Amino acid sequence: MMxxxxxxxxxxxxxxxxxxxxxxxxxIKSPVHLSIGQEAVSVGICWALNPDDIVxxxxxxxxxxxxxxxxxxxxxxxxxxxxxxxxxxxxxxxHLIAPERxxxxxxxxxxxxxxxxxxxxxxxxxxxxxxxVASFFGDGATEEGVFAESLNFAALKKLPVLFVCENNGxxxxxxxxxxxxxxxxxxxxxxxxxPGRSIDGSDIEAIISTARETVNEVRSGQGPRFLEVRxxxxxxxxxxxxxxxxxxxxxDECSSWIANDVLxxxxxxxxxxxxRAIEAEVEAEIAxxxxxxxxxxxxxxxxxxxxxxxxxxxxxx
Amino acid sequence: MLQxxxxxxxxECEKASGVCQHPGKSDAPALLAERTLSYVEAIREATAQExxxxxxxxxxxxxxxxPKAIQGTTKGLVERFGPERVFGTxxxxxxxxxxxxxxxxxxxxxxxxxxxxxxxxxxxxQLVNVAAKTRYMYGGRASVPLVVRAMIGKSWGQGAQHSxxxxxxxMHVPGIKVAAPSTPHDAKGCLxxxxxxxxxxxxxxxxxxxxxxxxxxxxxxxxxxGKARITVPGDDITIVGISxxxxxCLRAAHxxxxxxxxxxxxxxxxxxxxxxxxxxxxxxxxxxxLVVDTAWTNCGASAxxxxxxxxxxxxxxxxxxxxxxxxxxxxxxxxxLEEMFYPNARTVATQARDLVEGRAMGWIPLERPDLKSIExxxxx
Ligand SMILES: Cc1ncc(C[n+]2csc(CCOP(=O)(O)OP(=O)(O)O)c2C)c(N)n1
Ligand SMILES: [Mg+2]
Numbered sequence: 231m232m233x234x235x236x237x238x239x240x241x242x243x244x245x246x247x248x249x250x251x252x253x254x255x256x257x258i259k260s261p262v263h264l265s266i267g268q269e270a271v272s273v274g275i276c277w278a279l280n281p282d283d284i285v286x287x288x289x290x291x292x293x294x295x296x297x298x299x300x301x302x303x304x305x306x307x308x309x310x311x312x313x314x315x316x317x318x319x320x321x322x323x324x325h326l327i328a329p330e331r332x333x334x335x336x337x338x339x340x341x342x343x344x345x346x347x348x349x350x351x352x353x354x355x356x357x358x359x360x361x362x363v364a365s366f367f368g369d370g371a372t373e374e375g376v377f378a379e380s381l382n383f384a385a386l387k388k389l390p391v392l393f394v395c396e397n398n399g400x401x402x403x404x405x406x407x408x409x410x411x412x413x414x415x416x417x418x419x420x421x422x423x424x425p426g427r428s429i430d431g432s433d434i435e436a437i438i439s440t441a442r443e444t445v446n447e448v449r450s451g452q453g454p455r456f457l458e459v460r461x462x463x464x465x466x467x468x469x470x471x472x473x474x475x476x477x478x479x480x481x482d483e484c485s486s487w488i489a490n491d492v493l494x495x496x497x498x499x500x501x502x503x504x505x506r507a508i509e510a511e512v513e514a515e516i517a518x519x520x521x522x523x524x525x526x527x528x529x530x531x532x533x534x535x536x537x538x539x540x541x542x543x544x545x546x547x
Numbered sequence: 548m549l550q551x552x553x554x555x556x557x558x559e560c561e562k563a564s565g566v567c568q569h570p571g572k573s574d575a576p577a578l579l580a581e582r583t584l585s586y587v588e589a590i591r592e593a594t595a596q597e598x599x600x601x602x603x604x605x606x607x608x609x610x611x612x613x614p615k616a617i618q619g620t621t622k623g624l625v626e627r628f629g630p631e632r633v634f635g636t637x638x639x640x641x642x643x644x645x646x647x648x649x650x651x652x653x654x655x656x657x658x659x660x661x662x663x664x665x666x667x668x669x670x671x672x673q674l675v676n677v678a679a680k681t682r683y684m685y686g687g688r689a690s691v692p693l694v695v696r697a698m699i700g701k702s703w704g705q706g707a708q709h710s711x712x713x714x715x716x717x718m719h720v721p722g723i724k725v726a727a728p729s730t731p732h733d734a735k736g737c738l739x740x741x742x743x744x745x746x747x748x749x750x751x752x753x754x755x756x757x758x759x760x761x762x763x764x765x766x767x768x769x770x771x772x773g774k775a776r777i778t779v780p781g782d783d784i785t786i787v788g789i790s791x792x793x794x795x796c797l798r799a800a801h802x803x804x805x806x807x808x809x810x811x812x813x814x815x816x817x818x819x820x821x822x823x824x825x826x827x828x829x830x831x832x833x834x835x836x837l838v839v840d841t842a843w844t845n846c847g848a849s850a851x852x853x854x855x856x857x858x859x860x861x862x863x864x865x866x867x868x869x870x871x872x873x874x875x876x877x878x879x880x881x882x883x884l885e886e887m888f889y890p891n892a893r894t895v896a897t898q899a900r901d902l903v904e905g906r907a908m909g910w911i912p913l914e915r916p917d918l919k920s921i922e923x924x925x926x927x
Binding site for chain 2 (some may be wrong): 256259260261311312313315319320321322323324325337338339340341370371373374375401402403404408409410469476477478528529531533534535538
């Protein structure tokens, strides 16, 4: 287990570090919202999911996409705006999708996919499918009306959906306490009839074991569940850098999370050779993905109007 | 040499001739010696002056009080006016719009800011069903003096959900006014007019307009609803450029003048109410109209302007009318596709010349370095 865990966590961390490193070259001409520091949430929750389960996420979605086994080459190519990207250069970093891995999309409009996940769960229930849906979103998203409305409906219909709130303490530069009258997200969920639990995002084993229990409850038809995972974003809200100079948070606050980073603690449980082998594999995979993205073509002009509708419309305007 | 009549755009003026003439027709005071401000500073100054003048003006929206302060447009305002009158909101556009309406009903003059116009879609119920309707459906017994500021994003892979120009949604609905100024001068004047207006106003500030600089008088003034401005006089074709497209149209006028086409460029400034008279007077002279929008053309502001001109002038003279805007597709992030998605000065020039000649000329001007669009790096 530790081997695979290290591999997954490391791959996401290193891939995003490479994105950050490549960013100043202007090859990636679009916004990137990095998950560096938050990888354990996606990896830990997805650990408890089955291959046919479904996830929905947000613009901060590289980690979720990769944790579900989304193709790294296609992700990097997408960031580069290339035809070989997972959305053919149409959606960019904020709209990754990998239906073959149950990754059903990510939205740049906060909160929107929560309701989409609920609808997906409803459809699965109607179609008597066994799979469940996990809906990932941030602490800020819980302030949108769609959060309340979605939880209510999910509870009403006892839908097989797991709500996962990645609480990194901030929405852009504004702390949760400056935005919410009550910080108890689980209490809010339970007020709608969705039992909730809060987990320390630095404790990968706690995430996995809690996710397993909770997923079992959802899968066995007990209705929706809510998980708050307390985590921390190390980099700026959007872009490759740190942002302590802005003054909305302190570097000390971040340091304590970095000191509790999951990655070295998982690494420490592997033997040296095993660890080195994984690291070499991951580096090779990442180098390959960036080379693939660099070498891939940009979309041709014909792509501009392709896929607005199923068939190319004879005339749109 | 192309003559520009707008006094409000130093960068474009300098490009043209080094001489900016004041048309006298504009409501802008004369000005070569005026202070120069950026669009961002103009918005901030308008807000601050109105807040200082009128204690009922309040300002809020997601991130208006954060370190980046909506590209600086709200910088320093919380320090100056306090957190009761200036505050960041939760991520709750729908409820905060409804609350803004309630504040307005109670006598405040709220300014609600959205860093992307796309997020207005979460607020549209309150705006269309309540704000726009209130005065009429309550028989004139209540009013909603609300300003909604919303920014259109462009550049650096904004993509499907951070790039939309949805102003025509609101032009469609009686009871709400829409301003889309393109210069610092008009940004200040329109915002002040909007704040003082007793009806709801959508104030559209395009992200690319933020980089404009130009003369802005220090004292407060209003650029009132329903008055367009001729920014370049000409006889061959009328080009109406909406919001940021005004800047691209001014650049296009230079390309056109290089090949002997004298374009008349109009900035509508306000889209609702719309100064159709100024546009029609111009088209009556030129017989040709190209409307360029920072939005799709389908059912858009450009469609509305073309329709009104056609209704008024068809039968009276020969007309050639065309619209130009976003490609009829979702905004892609790939730079090669994004480039094709948006009109720019050169493609506007192509469209305009084809309209003048009445056929596709296969001409696209070589890019002049002095007429390049502003590019910027980074997400916002
Ligand atoms: C409806 C909507 N409002 C505002 C925004 C601008 N915005 C983008 S990300 C963000 C913060 C979201 O915070 P959170 O949900 O905690 O997610 P995080 O970015 O921390 O992962 C905001 C306000 C948006 N994209 N959509
Ligand atoms: Mg957050």
